Amino acid sequence: MPIVSRGFGGRRRQPSVGLLPPGQYIVDDFPVLTAGPTPHTSLDDWDFTIVDETGSQVARWTWPQFRALPADSITVDIHCVTKWSKLGTDWTGVSVDELLDGIETSAAYVVAFADGDYTTNFPLADVLDGQAWVAFGYNGADLEAEHGGPARLLVPHLYFWKSAKWVRGLRLLNEDEPGFWEALGYHNYADPWREQRYWGD
Amino acid sequence: MRWLVTTVAETVPETVDAVSLRLDVPDWPGHRAGQHVDVRLTAEDGYSAQRSFSIASPPGAARLELTVVRIDDGEVSPYLTTVVEVGDQLELRGPIGGYFVWEEADTRPVLLVGGGSGVVPLMAMLRHHAALNHQAAMQLVYSARTQHDILYRDELDGLVDAHRAVTITLTRESPSEWSGRRGRVDSDLLSDSGWPPTHEPRCYVCGPTAFVEAVANDLVAIGHEADNVRTERFGPTGGG
Amino acid sequence: MEDMTLDGNAAAGILGEVFVSEVTTAVTTCATCGAVAPIGGLRAYLQAPGAVLRCVTCGAVQVRMVRAPDRAWLDFQGVQALQVEMPPPA
Numbered sequence: 001m002p003i004v005s006r007g008f009g010g011r012r013r014q015p016s017v018g019l020l021p022p023g024q025y026i027v028d029d030f031p032v033l034t035a036g037p038t039p040h041t042s043l044d045d046w047d048f049t050i051v052d053e054t055g056s057q058v059a060r061w062t063w064p065q066f067r068a069l070p071a072d073s074i075t076v077d078i079h080c081v082t083k084w085s086k087l088g089t090d091w092t093g094v095s096v097d098e099l100l101d102g103i104e105t106s107a108a109y110v111v112a113f114a115d116g117d118y119t120t121n122f123p124l125a126d127v128l129d130g131q132a133w134v135a136f137g138y139n140g141a142d143l144e145a146e147h148g149g150p151a152r153l154l155v156p157h158l159y160f161w162k163s164a165k166w167v168r169g170l171r172l173l174n175e176d177e178p179g180f181w182e183a184l185g186y187h188n189y190a191d192p193w194r195e196q197r198y199w200g201d
Numbered sequence: 202m203r204w205l206v207t208t209v210a211e212t213v214p215e216t217v218d219a220v221s222l223r224l225d226v227p228d229w230p231g232h233r234a235g236q237h238v239d240v241r242l243t244a245e246d247g248y249s250a251q252r253s254f255s256i257a258s259p260p261g262a263a264r265l266e267l268t269v270v271r272i273d274d275g276e277v278s279p280y281l282t283t284v285v286e287v288g289d290q291l292e293l294r295g296p297i298g299g300y301f302v303w304e305e306a307d308t309r310p311v312l313l314v315g316g317g318s319g320v321v322p323l324m325a326m327l328r329h330h331a332a333l334n335h336q337a338a339m340q341l342v343y344s345a346r347t348q349h350d351i352l353y354r355d356e357l358d359g360l361v362d363a364h365r366a367v368t369i370t371l372t373r374e375s376p377s378e379w380s381g382r383r384g385r386v387d388s389d390l391l392s393d394s395g396w397p398p399t400h401e402p403r404c405y406v407c408g409p410t411a412f413v414e415a416v417a418n419d420l421v422a423i424g425h426e427a428d429n430v431r432t433e434r435f436g437p438t439g440g441g
Numbered sequence: 442m443e444d445m446t447l448d449g450n451a452a453a454g455i456l457g458e459v460f461v462s463e464v465t466t467a468v469t470t471c472a473t474c475g476a477v478a479p480i481g482g483l484r485a486y487l488q489a490p491g492a493v494l495r496c497v498t499c500g501a502v503q504v505r506m507v508r509a510p511d512r513a514w515l516d517f518q519g520v521q522a523l524q525v526e527m528p529p530p531a
Contacts, residue, residue: 002249003206003292005242007284010250010276025248034445035486035493036500081490117502161490181490185507185514198509202457239454253451297453299463300481410444431482434447 019077021192024085031084032146035180039115039145039166046150048134049169050099053107059099063150069094072133076156078163079192091154092137096127099134099170107172111179112153115166120179121188122155122162124172131157134167159190159197202294204241205229209289210264215352218271219318220282221257223264224291232256234329235302235322235405235433238267238295242277252277255322255407255433256296259329268352270318272438301405301433303329310402311339312395314386314416317439319408320345320352326405331360340366342394344386344412347374368394386412388419398424406432409439449483452492455506456480459513462525472521473501480504 020026043063050059061069073092079085111121126132135154136143143149148165155163161181182188187196195201211223236256243249258266271282285291303311303326311330313323320343330339345351348371357367370382370390382390396402404425406416413434420430453465465481476498483494483503491507496519503519517523 002204002241002243003290004245005280005291006289008242008244008250008280010242010244010248031488032445033489035489035491036495036502037444037446037484181507184491184505184516185509185512186490198507198512202454237450237453253454294454294457297457298450298465298481299453300450300465300479301448410446414444432448433450436447437444 019087020085021079022195024079024083024192027084027086030086030147031080031082033080033082033161034146034165035118036116041115041150041166041168043150047168048099048151050103051169051171052103052105053172053174058103066094066134066151067136069098071136074133074154076154078156078160081159081161081186081190081197090139091133091135093133093135093151093154095130096132096134096170097130100128103172105172107174109173109176111171111173111177112162112164112167113169113171114153114164115168118164118166118180119177120153120162120164121177121182122158123176123189126158127155127170131155157191159187159192161186162190202297204292204294207265207291207293209285209287209291212285212287215268216270216350218282218350219268219352220271220285221266221268222281222285222291223258223266224293226265226293229265230296232260232265232296233299233302233304234259234325236296236298236325237322238265238293238297240267240277240281241292241294242280243292250276253297255325257321257324257328259325259332261332262328268318268321268324270352270439275438301407301431303403303405305329305333305335307403308337310396310400311337312391312402312404312420313339313341314343314391314404314406314408314420315341316344316386316408316412316416317346317350318352319406319412319433319435319439322407322433323405324353327357327360327365330365336364338364338366338396340394340396341368342386342390343367343369344372344408345369346372348376348379366394386416386419388423391416391419392423395420395423398426401426401429404430406430408435410434410437412439445486445488447485447487448481449479449485449494450481451487452485452494452506453481455487455492455508458508459506459515464525467523467525469503469523470521471496471499471501471503472519474499475521 133154153164153167207224213221254267269281486493494504505516
């Protein structure tokens, strides 16, 4: 049982009642979490690909092609499994609905893959219907490398480790495939409102 | 490794921004020079924050000493340097880390290179070396921003003898009365103040990550074997 | 932009919760490139949902650890062999 440290308050502000998932607290800064060195893929080399359940690449965009797609400006709350939350964060990104538009698939699952060999997984339904974006702008400016730039996945209804930084594509799958953290104890679905942080939660 | 409840027995201001906390630790198992502890702070609502701090005291000292440099927007260092009082309790676990240690049995020459608060674990090594009256040649190259940022300044002067040398370089301010080195630690300074690679010294480099990487690269470029260069990166700011 | 890289030594606290003996002097053989190094000298990333230790030579993940309040998970798939010192026979 930890002892209480007299006079220690920590960095976080008091949460606003009713707005936060259980166990979360609000931060004013934007903590950087990473499993490895920041990748530096040049925009000339960057692409985003979609591979379907047969293993075929069914779509590919270079950076200029990607940036030519219609983009949304959205304001969302984000919740990290390490317990910090940021409310009302502003992003600009291409909806995953836009990226998957016109792609024929019977896949039920998707894995997002990123530079640095990072992966994370979802039921396909969770990245459709306005629930997910590939975001390239944060707070009105280009997304910084340490926060996942040039582009990261943004799936705000799930814990933020699933909003893969430095995302490079999606693989559509018939069967679920746990990603980097999901294979090592973190919850496969990760709903912050049901506090699904770890296996069995 | 369990969390131990320790009591702050003394707080010693080292510089305007740094305080050494001397702790009474029941059942302290002893430690080696260069090891660190993890300190955990818990607020009344259960929120907790944890940071690692190098042990400044040598093995065998009566109290465990941690030297904390305040990072202005840090979460833990302002608390430890401005709020903590004698009598307060701190939770810590340790000692931790067998990789970045210097021990009595090592008779090789030693080069210690510290940037800012990176000098803390190196000070434990120097203090240990002095307490043992050890004969291995030990050199410290210590980079601080200004004269006022130098930790343990008087004690370092007192430690210099036939087997311990200290070189301090200031990177920001160059006051006229400063007779020491100026500028950042670079290959020239490391060559001048260290040993040639032929002596195969054990090198310990500690401080902010960028400092450690630059110095470690320089040492290898000078010809030191990478296996002889031990690094302890403190992270981007050197603290928190 | 800040570099979040630390040395494996910094992971000694969290690894020490699971391992009985000092683990940072244990030596790994990288399963990806074969490089041999003490755990204390691997590249550690501790600002993550878990701890990640990477090979200095090839950057591959060697060790991962996730800590939940009542459980921990360890992954050593990136380590071909872990050599720990044992006390000599009495």
